[in-house]
Amino acid sequence: MKVLLIFLSVLIGCLGLSAYTMSRFPTTPCWCWSRDQGMVVTTVPHPRWNEYASYGSYGTEADWNDPQRIIPLDYHQAQGKRIFYQQCVWCHADTTPAGPSNRSNVTPAPPLMNDGAVFNGMSDASLQQAIALGGRALGKSAMMPPYGKSLTQDDIRNLIAYMRVIAVPAYGKPSVKGHRNRKGKTS
Numbered sequence: 001m002k003v004l005l006i007f008l009s010v011l012i013g014c015l016g017l018s019a020y021t022m023s024r025f026p027t028t029p030c031w032c033w034s035r036d037q038g039m040v041v042t043t044v045p046h047p048r049w050n051e052y053a054s055y056g057s058y059g060t061e062a063d064w065n066d067p068q069r070i071i072p073l074d075y076h077q078a079q080g081k082r083i084f085y086q087q088c089v090w091c092h093a094d095t096t097p098a099g100p101s102n103r104s105n106v107t108p109a110p111p112l113m114n115d116g117a118v119f120n121g122m123s124d125a126s127l128q129q130a131i132a133l134g135g136r137a138l139g140k141s142a143m144m145p146p147y148g149k150s151l152t153q154d155d156i157r158n159l160i161a162y163m164r165v166i167a168v169p170a171y172g173k174p175s176v177k178g179h180r181n182r183k184g185k186t187s
């Protein structure tokens with residue numbers, strides 16, 4: 001009898017508490033996807049760019065020059081991003097997740113990895129070669145290390161896909177032959 005009494009009072013307490021919390025939300029809270037992704041129906045406002053950008057993609061990267069613009073990445077680009085932040089960020093970006101980069105100490109200064117003015121004019125094949133063989137083999141600065149032994153051809157292709165998608169000014173041509181996204185377009 002005593003147990004039943006305790007049970008009932010806890011039950012009523014919980015119901016009362018949840019009724020109270022629900023009444024405090026103007027709209028029913030909902031863990032739904034946003035409208036344009038087909039799942040419907042929420043009046044909860046959210047910014048145009050936020051984590052929803054990653055729905056249907058494998059991750060995002062903020063535009064280096066305009067952090068408000070969030071770039072969704074496909075699988076290959078996301079793999080490239082991962083490798084970039086392991087291997088290249090120290091020389092080819094001004095800031096790293098660990099703080100300032102080494103870029104300002106390197107002569108000649110390595111181009112920023114999103115620098116479309118430098119990379120858009122280079123073909124995938126020549127980027128592949130530059131990354132695999134390094135600067136010295138191409139008669140450029142030996143400060144650019146060769147990655148042909150430590151990264152696979154696919155790693156390097158993924159890196160290039162990442163460079164293409166973050167490029168400013170934007171890269172116009174299909175970047176990586178044979179890499180296709182869900183819609184069947186070359187990415």
Ligand code: HEC
Pocket residue numbers: 083084087088089090091092106107108109110111127130131135138140141142143144145147159
């Ligand atoms: C130790 C510093 C350093 C690291 C790490 C580094 N680079 Fe470089 N990179 C350079 C320098 C310096 C140059 C400029 C070479 C020149 O123009 O003489 C360069 C140039 C380049 C170029 C242009 C080559 C050309 O032909 O103009 C590409 C592409 C490139 N790097 C890609 C990468 C990628 C991808 C990674 C990571 C896998 C990487 N780099 C890691 C220093 C670095």
